[in-house]
Amino acid sequence: MKRMTKARENLMNNVFQKADELGLSINKLALVLGVSPAFLSKMKNHKVNYSSKTELKLSKFLKYGTTDIKEIVEDKRPKGINEIKRQSFQKGYNRAINDVIKKFEEMKVDL
Secondary structure, X not given: XXXXXXXXXXXXXXXXXXXXXXXXXXXXXXXXXXXXXXXXXXXXOOOOOOOHHHHHXXXXXXXXXXXXXXXXXXXXXXXXXXXXXXXXXHHHHHXXXXXXXXXXXXXXXXX
């Protein structure tokens, strides 16, 4: 593995310091950043280098306020089973309607 640059190391350390100050667990921080907790833990222990896409996520996190983080966590929190069923049904229903419309358009004949 390539050694992490000092700038990237400092960025990562600043992110974990801010997370500690806000009382965020590894799981919540991973949720906010959009990475897996396992990957985040490996980053913290310097066992993996990260991409420029992840670097951008880390930089954005440092600009977030407490309210922003709470909103992100709330938005990404797993929904209840009824909400998951409703969303799945809605997606399936929409696909079925689109398929029917497509078939109808294919059958349309000029009169």
